[in-house]
Each structure stands twice: as structure tokens, then as C-alpha cells.
């Protein structure tokens with residue numbers, strides 16, 4: 289680690305937000321210093337309660353995050369917020385909207401807000417989001433809220449990164465069966481039906497409850513909460529449930545287990561990423577890639593055979609293992 293970055297990391301560990309911001313940028317830009325940074329902060333990890341907030345676009349996730357942040361600040365807790373911005377090349381994403389809704393916390397030094405772009409990974413978490421969560425943890429945030437727009441499978445990411453997952457829906461989100469199809473039942477620790485001021489909320493809550501009753505009894509009964517984030521109705525009850533979930537997690541080593549699994553996934557994913565990018569580089573250097581792409585495009589070669597041939601012809605395995 290360069291002395292400059294070392295100093296930055298030390299300041300971040302003391303809870304200094306400007307340094308935290310700069311270290312996050314290093315991680316987002318995949319600086320070569322990242323492994324050393326992560327190594328340095330590893331003794332400081334695991335203290336924060338990390339909460340994922342996911343759900344379809346526009347259900348009120350940011351408004352809820354804002355209200356929950358207010359309640360947590362009243363308890364004197366330091367809050368870090370990661371708003372994953374579903375940036376589309378057309379709209380430029382929802383950053384501005386998130387900023388406006390969280391305005392009341394902008395001047396509060398106990399609240400750190402960071403937007404991250406999804407960078408194309410279909411609405412899931414950006415590859416670096418897990419590392420950014422770790423930085424906030426190491427910087428001493430008590431609570432880390434990760435808001436992400438949920439669209440299908442990629443919500444699994446949030447489960448692999450956080451301790452408690454809130455799935456936010458609203459009465460317009462469609463019937464409960466669709467919700468189940470979307471895999472939300474697998475990841476939710478708490479269901480929230482927001483915009484309960486709109487018609488159909490009671491029925492929607494009951495539908496979800498009925499679905500949940502079909503599940504095997506577990507150590508945690510998934511609650512279904514009705515909220516009106518915009519009117520601050522039901523938000524205290526939701527906050528209470530979040531705390532209860534954390535308490536239940538902390539019992540009988542469950543949190544430890546969840547985090548062990550997360551670390552394993554983190555390791556495997558990082559390995560996959562590194563291997564893929566290095567292999568692709570090798571293939572590109574070989575100059576053969578464009579020839580194969582052309583053949584596949586023309587339909588002269590099927591993609592599977594092309595992959596086999598590329599791997600053979602580039603002598604990749606020899607290069608890789610240095611034999």
C-alpha cells in the first residue's frame with residue numbers, strides 16, 4: 289500500500305467520512321490497492337447490522353430508508369446508506385430522486401450516503417457493493433442500509449451481502465403469486481406493503497400472509513408489515529421488527545453462519561471474476577478471438593465448439609499454469 293493510501297485508510301478507520309468516500313472510490317474503480325485495503329480493514333469487520341431494502345421501482349424504498357434513518361439516528365446510531373442506482377443509459381438513473389428524498393439527512397454527520405451505479409448487472413448489486421459495505425462497517429457505521437431495485441433473480445445478491453432483507457411491495461405490485469414467482473419469498477426476512485394508504489393494501493397483506501403460512505415453520509416468522517412511508521405510518525413498527533430480526537439472528541450462532549456463507553460466496557465470486565478477466569485477456573492477446581467471433585456470428589461454428597477450440601488453440605492452460 290502506498291503511504292498516501294495507508295493514511296487514507298487509517299483515517300477512514302477512525303470514522304472520517306471524506307477518507308471513507310475516497311477509499312470507496314478506489315474500490316469502485318478496482319484499484320490495484322484493493323487487496324491490501326481489504327486486508328488492512330479485515331480485523332474491523334462484522335460489527336454493523338447490514339439491512340437490504342429491495343423491491344420493484346417506485347414502491348417507496350427511499351422514502352422508507354429516509355424514515356428508518358431518522359428513527360435510528362434518534363437511537364444515536366451512525367447510519368451508512370448505499371443507494372444502488374439503477375442507472376440506465378437513457379435516464380441517467382434515480383440518483384437525483386434519492387438525493388431529494390434523503391435531503392433531511394444531508395447535513396447530519398452521522399449519516400453517510402453513497403450512490404452506486406449498477407453498471408449493467410441487471411438491477412442486482414454492482415460487483416463492488418459487498419466491498420463498499422465492508423468499508424462502511426470498518427468505518428464504524430452501526431447500521432448499513434442498502435437500497436436496491438429488485439428485478440427477479442439478482443435479488444439473491446442482496447441476501448448474500450446483508451443480514452436482514454426487507455422486501456418492499458405496494459398494493460399495485462401485483463398479486464402475491466407473482467411475488468412468489470419472482471423469488472421474493474426466498475429472500476425476505478420482512479415483507480413490507482408500503483403505500484398502505486392506497487386501496488387493496490389489506491387484501492395484499494392477507495394474501496402474502498396466507499402464502500407465508502404454507503412454509504415450513506422456521507426460527508423466524510416472516511412478518512408482513514403495512515406502512516405509509518410518506519406519512520410516517522407503520523415505520524416505528526417496522527423498525528421494531530428489524531431489531532427483533534437482528535436479535536433472533538444473534539442467537540444460536542445464526543449470524544455467524546450467515547456471514548460464513550457470505551464470505552465463502554465472496555471468495556468464490558472474486559475468484560471467478562479474476563479468472564474470467566485474466567482468461568479473456570489471454571484469449572484477446574492470442575488474436576484468435578475475433579476470428580472465432582466472426583465464425584460464430586456467421587453461423588459457421590456453434591458457440592460451444594467455438595469455446596472448445598478457443599481454449600485449445602490459445603494454449604491457454606499452458607500459459608495459465610506456466611507449463
Ligand SMILES: Nc1nc2c(ncn2[C@@H]2O[C@H](COP(=O)(O)OP(=O)(O)OP(=O)(O)O)[C@@H](O)[C@H]2O)c(=O)[nH]1
Nearest residue numbers: 344345346347348349350351382482483516517518
Ligand atoms: N401514496 C403513497 N406514496 C408514497 C408512499 N411512500 C412513498 N410514496 C411516493 O412514491 C414515490 C416513489 O417513492 P421512492 O421512495 O422514491 O420509491 P423507490 O422505491 O425508492 O423508487 P426507486 O428508487 O426509483 O425504485 C414518491 O413519489 C413517494 O412520495 C406512501 O406510503 N404512500
Ligand SMILES: [Mg+2]
Nearest residue numbers: 349350382386
Ligand atoms: Mg429509491
